[in-house]
Amino acid sequence: MQINLNSFRSVLLLLFSFSLVFTLIFIMGCGDEGDSPTEMVTGEGDKTEPTEPTVPPDQPDPPPVVPEEPKVSFKDEISPILAETCAIVNCHVANGAGGLDLTEYDTFKDGGNRGPAFEAGNADGSLVIKYIKGEMQPQMPIGGAPLNAEQINLFVDWINEGAENN
Secondary structure (H helix, E strand, O other), X not given: OOOXXXXXXXHHHHHHHHHHHHHXXXXXXXXXXXXXXXXXXXXXXXXXXXXXXXXXXXXXXXXXXXXXXXXXXXXXXXXXXXXXXXXXOOOOOOOOHHHOOOOOHHHHHHOEOOEOOOOOOOOOOOHXXXXXXXXXXXXXXXXXXXXXXXXXXXXXXXXXXXXXXX
């Protein structure tokens, strides 16, 4: 039996072509998790939903973001209380009671005969708070109704926030 070399080459070339075609079909069919050839090229099938970042169990949750509350305003909230209850004739005006002038921020800050009226950042240690709460006598304002809790809290907050001239 004689085999023609050209026929043999033709058969080998035909087998090689078939195996190459079947290999390409197999590779295309094995795409990324069953994606179609279009999805493999465009990446359309790879979209995922965003996930929340997770904190490892051994770390505490991050603190919540709390918006900063507005500061108490000397001009809009503290000064009107002083003008109505303290900085009145025969009380805490220039050359007034205890050497304390409550008509302006600077003179209020300077204090009177007993020292500074307030210590910025330390309401509990401030003379003005002790007097308006009645912790020091006489309770202020003398001869008038004591400040209400809301008014006292404004003074406390203002001093603890830094007692700014705002």
